[in-house]
Amino acid sequence: MQTLESDVLVVGAGPVGLTLAMDLASRGVQVTVAEIRRYAEPPSVKCNHVSARSMEVFRRLGVGPRLRESGLPPEYPNDVAFRTSVCGTELTRIPIPCRRDRYTATGGPDTWWPTPEPPHRINQLYLEPILLHHAAAQPGVRVLNRTQVTGFTQDADGVTATLLDLETGSERDLRCRFLAGCDGGSSAVRKAIGARLEGTPVIQRVQSTYIRAPKLRAMIPGEPAWSYYSVNPRRCGTMFAIDGRETWLVHNHLNAEESDFDSVDRDWAIRQILGVAGDFEYEVISREDWVGRRLVADRFRDRRVFIAGDAAHLWVPYAGYGMNAGIADAVNLSWLLAAQVQGWGDEAMLDAYEAERQPITQQVSHFAMEHAQKMIKARRAVPLNLEAPGPEGEALRAEIGQEAYALNVQQFCCGGLNFGYYYEGSPILVPDGEAPPAYTMGDFTESTVPGCRAPHFWLAKGRSVYDALGPGYTLLRRDPGVDVSALERAAQARRVPLKVLDVAGEDLPAAYRHALVLVRADQHVAWRGDSLPADPAGLVEVLRGAARAALKMAA
Known part of the structure; x- marks a missing residue:
């Protein structure tokens, strides 16, 4: 063999x-x-x-x-629109730039993020x-x-x-x-x-259908969107633009009592979500039904x-x-x-x-499950008169729109899940007594506490600091007067790849309070200090997993 x-x-x-x-x-x-x-x-x-x-x-x-x-055409908006149906009245909209404007757009809920690469x-x-x-x-x-x-x-x-x-x-x-x-x-x-x-095997079942509907885009009022949330008392669902022209993915969120994927007529549900009549033609490309879990x-x-x-x-x-x-x-x-x-x-x-x-x-799974449960609750509470004409209906739609925006902007512009999470209890991190800042799905605070993501900044000539990181560890030195040669020798003796990057004079985020910040290949901080620890070789042993950081090694 x-x-x-x-x-x-x-x-x-x-x-x-x-x-x-x-x-x-x-x-x-x-x-x-x-x-x-x-x-x-x-x-x-x-x-x-x-x-x-x-x-x-x-x-x-x-x-x-x-x-x-x-992906989508360059000019196609990546917005998330909430409507009474895809072709119905708009309740609110989360603005997200199209890919043509992704690097230059300002003012949106995710355009301020400290990163060289937006979503x-x-x-x-x-x-x-x-x-x-x-x-x-x-x-x-x-x-x-x-x-x-x-x-x-x-x-x-x-x-x-x-x-x-x-x-x-x-x-x-x-x-x-x-x-x-x-x-x-x-x-x-x-x-x-x-x-x-281990966890929760079933949170929600979703009847999902991949369709081709070339005439649909022209029927949708206003600016197009990447995602549409359909909110009405008959059927709540979600639709995603796949090619931005004629293919769409439609999610019909089943209610708790709808215990299997065939418990709701698929064609009826799709038409209620889209807001189209019985003579509207579409083609089912595939069925993509799935079960939401937390495992x-x-x-x-x-x-x-x-x-x-x-x-x-x-x-x-x-x-x-x-x-x-x-x-x-x-x-x-x-x-x-x-x-x-x-x-x-x-x-x-x-x-x-x-x-x-x-x-x-584990933590992200709980974020997702808690948000799913809030969405399930919101879908169950859709008012029967949401689509009513006149001032009363308009006021109700405005209220539901505000609630939908507040609930969902954090999942579509989830800064916390991108930049806030941190590692603790790891054998190759050196804690220094400062707790990492808390974060939510949507919010975060930049930090250089060991275990956190090293905050992004731009070097001279528009180069990202992440582009300058080495393949193992990179020591960001804010003060070039700090002698780091002992750490370099210790790393070389153990063949640990270590790059020293002087960042004096760069426009550093305020989180970089220490003269030295040691960043791992995956952009997370491993150690920091204003001078080298008394035992640089001991620090190297921790970095390569051969010893535990039993004591504070930051000066």
Whole structure:
């Protein structure tokens, strides 16, 4: 039997698996991706949103500009409109710039964000093929399509996986140092390592239909929108523009007593959501029914095998954070695995993945579930006279519109989920006694507390500080008079990649209060101080996972 070799085997070529593969390859790691679908086989119509944090990742991986060129037409507004029906009266609107104006727009609820890469509205139909083609073109990435991982065994040095060719029925083994399961909600890898999903199995059922309706856009009054929320006493639902011309995804949010996807006539519900008559013609391309859940795996790792994305967590896709949380998993895991392959990270450094990502996904899952429950409550409370003519109806619509805006602006412009989350209790962070600032789905406070995202700023000539970060750790030095040579020597002795970036004279955010801020490859702060700790070599041992930060090491 033929045996292949690779540093890392990634199971699943969705956005999470492809991001992990690209990030590993960018660090010189040899990656094999096993995917049961054919090459470039279209994905289902799922995620419609790429967060700012994910776009920062894609910027670094060199695929960001290509993504920006795809999706909705350049001038198509990314707004979220709330109406009595898609073709009915508008209640309120959340303004979000079209991709043509994404870098230059001001005044909107997400245009002020401190990032080099604002969010991008693009359906997975367009996103995934771009990621696939980019990943497959990277040196060190091998994509095996129509290939199923049927099992694996672990030993002290690596993992041996059995690969089944779904076209020929032949089998072969692959020997790797690590395996990452990015194989979705029904993950075989998760089941194989004995991890269990825990939480709330059913929050809401959604009857979802992907349609082609070329005449619909002309029937919608006013400016178009990326997303339409239909609010009326007959049926509440959501519609997303897919190509900005003729294809749409319609979500019919089922009520609690509607216990299965066939309990409501699909055609009737679609027409009530759209606000169209019985003679309106549309084509059903596919049915995409789904169940909103809040489930997080009880563990993300078994020795050399890891899970990420939907394999590790499933929740109601409010705030668009299902896929984006998985991309954050991939970025967190990638540099830790690379540290092992490159030989500078201690084996215990891998403990950081579960220690950091599992609590965050638990927290985000609760944010999403709580918002889903508020939305369910709002849909149940739609007044019967919402569509009534005259001053009384107008006043009621204005009230409902204000409530809808206040409730939903935080999920569509979720600054807290992008920039506020932080890691605690990690073996490779050095706490200094200051608590990270609290955050919500919508709001955050920039901070350099270890574990927080290093606040963004622009360097001279318009270069993002993130573009200047090194592949391991980067020491931002605000005061060039601080001698850091001892830390450089200690890092070099342990082969820990350390870059010193002098930022004196730059326009730094106020959060950069310390002379030195040590930033990890994933943009999170690891340590800070006004001078080096008394034991720079001890700090390096913490950074590579070989020692715990038992005492405050910040000066």
